[in-house]
Amino acid sequence: MPKIPIRVALLEDVPLFRQVIEQVVSENEQMEMVASAGTGHKAVTVFPAAKPDVALLDLFLPDGFGFDFGLQLRVQLPDLHIIILSEHVKPKVLQALPEAERPYWSYLLKTGVSSRQVLTDAIKGCLNRSLMDEQVREKKVNLEGFHLEMLSNQQREILSLVAAGMSNAAIAQKLFIAPKSVEYHLTQIYSQLKVAPDATTNARVRAAMIFAQQERED
Incomplete structure (x- = not known):
């Protein structure tokens, strides 16, 4: 049995949604809202x-990612x-965690918080096991796809041309930007996708493979 009251912290940038969750937690006798941030x-x-x-953490925030x-x-x-709270059905994030970390992480769709009971049950339940929203469980979790979604529109366009x-030089000419700008964006893309040269492939090829794989899944 978890200790009572359960101490809850909330990171959510949308004021209305933050207020709703704060109220639900505060009105539950088994819980205490101890911190809140936007x-x-x-x-x-x-x-x-x-x-x-x-801690309830919004996935996408103005200053970074809840993850x-x-x-x-x-x-x-x-x-x-x-x-993790998100509006996205495909989180593609939890595989980034080491095996020992995963029991401490759960994922809940904001649309799944349809009632006070759903939210409070999730808060209580996550202390005993990792929870995954049913809609999310039905989707294939793909870490590389998650990182791909973090790219800017221009970075995605450059990566599509690489693929x-x-x-x-051809990409620079097509997009009317300097070749050095293409190189800079590719460096950022490789960093975001967590790809690096190894003995069997280079970062450019690996990034192109990730993009092609995600395009097929979508």
Whole structure:
């Protein structure tokens, strides 16, 4: 049995949604809202002192990704359980976690929070096991696809041209940008996709393969 009250922290940038969750948690006798933030940087600053048992983290934030802030919080609070909140059915994120981390992470669609009971059950349940929204479970979790979604529109366009076999010079000419700009964007793309040269393939080829794979899935 989890200790009562369950200490809850919330990271959500939409004020109305944040207020709704705060109210639901505060009105539950088995829970206590101990911290709330609208940005990730504020969360990693104030949450550790509040010592929550569970942190609800919005996935997409103005100053970064809830997943990354969650990793930072887990370093400071090794017993913290995290529920990622998102509007996206395909999170493509949890495979990024080491095996030992996964029991501490759950994923809930914002649309799935259809009632107080759904939210409070998730908060209680995540302390015992990793929870995944039913709609999300039906989707294939693909870490590389998740990182692909983080690219800007121009980066995706450049990557699509790389996948089509175009050289940097040809891409620069087509997009009316300098070749060095193409090189810069590709460096950022490789970093975002977590690809690097190895003995069997290079970063350019690997990035193109990731893009082609995701296009087939979509």
